[in-house]
Amino acid sequence: MKASPLYRFRREFDDGAILEVVIWQVPEPVEGCTHPYKYRLFYGFPGRRIIGYDNERSKGDHRHTSGGEERYAFTGPEKLMDDFxxxxxxERSNL
Structure with missing residues (x-):
């Protein structure tokens, strides 16, 4: 089985913020993960991430916020999207 895209979405807000989601189903788990998904979710401005979720090779599932980087308990793509x-x-309610 080859990697197959599940979600690919991009939205630009009126204030210039960008929301981008890319989730793939992969034949083998990414190093550091136990599930068959590779993902990167981004919210921020060009050159400035405010919120991000990804499972970069060897780091496993984690999220980025203004407070830094922390582990993320991945349970599935739907919950990942809900949390993101x-x-x-x-974040936007604080604007």
């Missing part, structure tokens, strides 16, 4: 969008909603 909730973080963005909180």
């Amino acid at each position: 969008l909730a973080d963005i909603a909180r």
Whole structure:
């Protein structure tokens, strides 16, 4: 089985913020993970990440916020999207 895209989405907000989601199903787990997904989720401005989720090789599942980087308990693509969008909603409510 080859890697196959599950989600690919990009939205630009009126204030210049960007939301981008890329999730792939992969034949073998990415190093540091136990599930068959490779993903990167970004919210921020060009050159400035505010919120990010990814499973970079060897780092495993983690998220980036203004407080730094922390482990993320991945349970599936739907929950990943829910958590990411909730973080963005909180961030945008502070504008």
